Amino acid sequence: MAKRIEISGLDAFYGRTRAIADISMAVEPRQVTAFIGPSGCGKSTLLRTLNRMHELTPGGTVEGKVMLDGTDLYGAQVDPVAVRRTIGMVFQRPNPFPTMSIYDNVAAGLRLLGRTRRSQLDDVVERSLTGANLWNEVKDRLDKPGAGLSGGQQQRLCIARAIAVQPQVLLMDEPCSALDPISTLAIEDLIATLKESYTIVIVTHNMQQAARVSDVTAFFTITDAGEPGRLVEMDDTNKIFTNPSEKGTEDYITGRFG
Amino acid sequence: MDDTLTHVSAGRKLKDLTAKVLVGAAFGLAVIPLVSVLWMVVKNGLARFDLDFFTHSMRNIGPFDAHGGAYHAILGTLQQVALAALISIPIALLTAIYLVEYGEGGRLARSISFFVDVMTGIPSIVAGLFILAFWVLGLGMSFSGFAGALALSILMMPVVVRSAEEMLRLVPNELREASLALGVPKWRTIVKIVLPTAFTGIVTGVMLAVARVAGETAPLMLTVFFTDSINNSAFSGAQMGLPLFVFDQAGKPNPTAIDRAWTGALTLILIVMLLNLGARLIAWWRRPATSR
Numbered sequence: 013m014a015k016r017i018e019i020s021g022l023d024a025f026y027g028r029t030r031a032i033a034d035i036s037m038a039v040e041p042r043q044v045t046a047f048i049g050p051s052g053c054g055k056s057t058l059l060r061t062l063n064r065m066h067e068l069t070p071g072g073t074v075e076g077k078v079m080l081d082g083t084d085l086y087g088a089q090v091d092p093v094a095v096r097r098t099i100g101m102v103f104q105r106p107n108p109f110p111t112m113s114i115y116d117n118v119a120a121g122l123r124l125l126g127r128t129r130r131s132q133l134d135d136v137v138e139r140s141l142t143g144a145n146l147w148n149e150v151k152d153r154l155d156k157p158g159a160g161l162s163g164g165q166q167q168r169l170c171i172a173r174a175i176a177v178q179p180q181v182l183l184m185d186e187p188c189s190a191l192d193p194i195s196t197l198a199i200e201d202l203i204a205t206l207k208e209s210y211t212i213v214i215v216t217h218n219m220q221q222a223a224r225v226s227d228v229t230a231f232f233t234i235t236d237a238g239e240p241g242r243l244v245e246m247d248d249t250n251k252i253f254t255n256p257s258e259k260g261t262e263d264y265i266t267g268r269f270g
Numbered sequence: 271m272d273d274t275l276t277h278v279s280a281g282r283k284l285k286d287l288t289a290k291v292l293v294g295a296a297f298g299l300a301v302i303p304l305v306s307v308l309w310m311v312v313k314n315g316l317a318r319f320d321l322d323f324f325t326h327s328m329r330n331i332g333p334f335d336a337h338g339g340a341y342h343a344i345l346g347t348l349q350q351v352a353l354a355a356l357i358s359i360p361i362a363l364l365t366a367i368y369l370v371e372y373g374e375g376g377r378l379a380r381s382i383s384f385f386v387d388v389m390t391g392i393p394s395i396v397a398g399l400f401i402l403a404f405w406v407l408g409l410g411m412s413f414s415g416f417a418g419a420l421a422l423s424i425l426m427m428p429v430v431v432r433s434a435e436e437m438l439r440l441v442p443n444e445l446r447e448a449s450l451a452l453g454v455p456k457w458r459t460i461v462k463i464v465l466p467t468a469f470t471g472i473v474t475g476v477m478l479a480v481a482r483v484a485g486e487t488a489p490l491m492l493t494v495f496f497t498d499s500i501n502n503s504a505f506s507g508a509q510m511g512l513p514l515f516v517f518d519q520a521g522k523p524n525p526t527a528i529d530r531a532w533t534g535a536l537t538l539i540l541i542v543m544l545l546n547l548g549a550r551l552i553a554w555w556r557r558p559a560t561s562r
Contacts, residue, residue, distance in 0.1 A: 120454075124454040
């Protein structure tokens, strides 16, 4: 299931503005990799280049390579739709489909691809909701609108929706920033379970969260407004938070930054 | 008690009162025409609101005769409006989808947008004249309900494009991203996520457009022509429409004809109201996510 991502010499642009420059790093399977750094350092942009969502932004272009177990995601033959199916994404704000029930939200990916029989669908929905730690809370009201759940439940619904199509990699763009501490805890527990079967990349502003959930942490920064974001260092989370190699990292995590 | 928390100065009280009176008066003024039109139409229209009116045409009925009805006109209006909707809604929806989902502010999208605005401003009689010149005189087709539908669809299209465009823009981008991130192709995302989310609003916009063209008289005079008889086919020969019927009967100086004109107007209002009610029902039925 889980696959390894290797990024080399990656630049991403919005129109002529370079948002991130010369990123090279490897994301290991069955681990949680956290991207941290100040606002505007390009960590979300980098995340969105990994499943080719960045190019959907008007003017968004990418240069460089992203290899998924040896296949360049930006190769000429590669279908971006297939890439997005292989690499799932959870967004900052919970975004269940408002016209759909809880069941339909989870089934949406498979149903919209039109390849699954109904009997299988029931299994997938139960498995995904269980996987997202939401099954017990919603099993009696699967036909109710997904938008009627609480914020934390909605976010777990979105995670269930993302894992229902069985991606190899799960990208999470500040998945807890709109949630209260209890829902955050639920999502963090979930991430710890999910990493047994998926490669997980999480962008977060919350350094405690990065320290709690991730195995590897990458720190990004910008030198100046208008300059592209760059990778400062990437290492075991323990090392980054206790004994980082770079002074910039230490300044940031101890709050002496900028 | 602290005076600063309870004291309201006389000046503020006066301003508050003035604003209240002005808002109330403006509301009253806005409602007067609506209520008086409805009242007049209902009061005068009930005189001939009978079975005859809805089952008979005006064939062999002179202006002084009682009886006679608008069956031929109602039939014509329903057919013409339905055809106009059939022609214009698909084109208008596809245009709106192009503008919102694919155009991305490019040159083509901007010029389409400009010409839609121009179309919105076309006087209805010009649309009629265009079809008269192009379809009837140019291509040598006969006057027909279909020609009228063509003229009406010219009027309907820009209205539907604009309202559908607004509704599609209201669909949060996060929903598109959520669907695309699941590996759903763009066209399926539009069909299965964007359109259902905007459905209620689009239906409302379409109904407003239908209501607008259902009452058009000028373009029909030049395209469906005029008849006192029932013509079941919208594709051959002159037809009638309710607005034409009202215009025709109201032009005759006898009470029997004037009564028919009022009832025709009442029927037109009722048809538009029923269509709106139908649209509301569809929108209400499609809104909640309950099906499994």
